[in-house]
Amino acid sequence: GKSTLIDLILKFRALEKGHIWLGDQNLRDVVRTSWLQNLGVVRQDVFLFGGTIRENFLAWNADATEEAMLLACKQSLALDFINDLPDGLDTVLGDRGVTVSGGQRQRLAIARALLRNPEVLILDEALSALDGETETGVLESLRMNSPHRTIILVSHRLVSIKSSDQIIVLDHGHVVDQGRHVEL
Secondary structure, three states: EEEEHHHOOOOOOOOOOOOEEEOOOOHHOOOOHHHOOOOEEEEOOOOOOEHHHHHHHHHHHHOHHHHHHHHHHHHHOOOHHHHOOOOOOHOOOOOOHOOOOHHHHHHHHHHHHHHHOOOOOEEOOOOOOHHHHHHHHHEEEEEHHHHOOOOEEEEEOOOHOOOOOOOEEEEEEEEEEOOOOOOO
């Protein structure tokens, strides 16, 4: 259900019935190409090119400045480990990012998505390779540094969703409950 919901939000699938509203906008009325320009998406299985970190970032935003890249890395808690790499942003990642850990790949992918400055950031199990402390830190950083950005977070872990404004519980593709953590 959750992957289908994300695909519906991305307009990769058409709704058979019902509506999806983001704010006062019905997604049925939105042109897919213009909608996708406003989104940043990070899935659990991150794809990184075999080039450098910088090249991976520029592939998503060719106009990104060094300052913007470093800020995005700071917000995704990737900057510390990047600074420890031999060539920083110019470190070669290897095919599919094999030279960094799964959690580092996920933080790089979040930084890459932030470089687009999306109105909506979709994190589909995008923190699953992080330990609880790092995950909490990334989410707190995203909340503090993007107070007006909508973040759609798909997760099975309670620590991820505990401080969400709205939690939607799905069971076999159906919404069975929703509300804040304290209400549920």
